[in-house]
Amino acid sequence: MSRERHSVFGALVVVFATVLITVGFVVVALIVGPDIQAVLVRAVLVTLVIFLVILFLRYFALLWFAYLGHAERNVLGVNKHHEMPAISVIVPAYNEGELMERALASLMELDYPEYEIVVVDDGSTDDTLERAVRWEGRRGPVEVKVVTKRNGGKASALNAGIAASKHPFILCMDADSYLEPKTLLRAIEHFGDPSVGAVAGNVKVENRGKIITRLQALEYIEGLNMPRRAQGFVAAVNIVPGPVGMFRREALEEIGGYETDTFAEDADLTLKMISAGWRVVYEDAAIAWSEAPERWIDLVQQRYRWTRGILQAIRKRKGLFLKPFPDFPLWISTIQLGFEALVWPVMNIFAHLFFAIVALLFGAGELIVYWIILLTLLDLVAALVTVSMEEESLSLVPMALIYRFVFILFLDVVKTFATIEELFKLDMGWGKLQRVAGTQ
């Protein structure tokens, strides 16, 4: 059996087993007597309360620390550093022909005195290399280099770009993203602190014309950037995002650069950096605009890779789970990643499914409705706060009405299947998302 068929077969087994267990639960619930059914309803109540407590604690902690991070930078104006050392911008690309030139055009407009651009063609089979070579050379203060290599994945492309670069600070980005003019200026400010090894930037969704992309836009603000803002307050951001991350060359060299054994090289590198004692902070004004998947099947592909990649990065450090010391920051970061990727999606699905089935079978519907209303209100408030902190469009806030019970639930199902596949080490590949260049 080919590797791809092996993976599909394994995935179908996973789906079938999950459906079987769910149906089995429903059948058992139907055939047990009324006493057992009463126990099940009470179990719903207890589960609901526990779930709500965890949810509220999580939201409160994230929002509070995110606000402290926001206040520290934007209100008190601490940690501003005004030297502007030269920066190398690394752009790894594989078959990004349509979007490559837009990325390079944005890099020409950066508001920064000295930087170079290193484009790494990772063995593209389209015209990516030809398009990049047209930009090669010196253009005013900016030097553009192009490097080509045999296809080896994003991590190896980034390492090749770092090796070909020359400046003491490195910004790694994606070829399908573009940076705002002040991104380098804002990110470099944090490196005045010699213990800072990396700065995570702010990734925003560019294409917001469809409901699916507007939901992702809200997710990036509330679900990705808000936690990063909270983690940044304690200088322990656990993922420096691929579209925009700036690094101190010394830190990258100390940890040996990117490793090629996971599909989430950004998470893996960040954990290595934290483990080496470097502080990893967040800068909300270092902005990269990225194109989000516009089809649900492409979204599945993206999140499937993210989940398995993160779990691969965690698996490399599985010995840490029972050892909070001596590397406590790394332990916290790994536990948090594991909780968000592994535990929370399963809890979320279980809670929703459990409540839906019990509501259908045992008439606990009124309880469920009040719970839904409460959570929706929480989501609306969280959306309003986070959208305001990022000075984003308030038109995204109404998306919170379907954010949790449609979008997040959908993603949690995908994450759960990806987790099960990773646990059984089924084969996977990068795949290639279909792009729609230049859409808004």
Add this chain to the structure above:
Amino acid sequence: MNIIDILVTIVVVTILVTIILAVVTYVAYKLRLAREPSSLDRSEDGLRYFVSYSPSGTSDPDVTAEGHATEA
């Protein structure tokens, strides 16, 4: 049917339909992945059918890219 019953129906249907659609989309993604062609085997210099021609009249097997790009 009162408002609570209507809301319960909407909530339960939404949850179940979302989960089912997620499962279906996941299966569709895996099937799409299985139908994608596997990577072509490439020769050592990355060329499959052609050998690059250089003006000196001899073939240059070290040339693998256009322009002045450096090979990593």
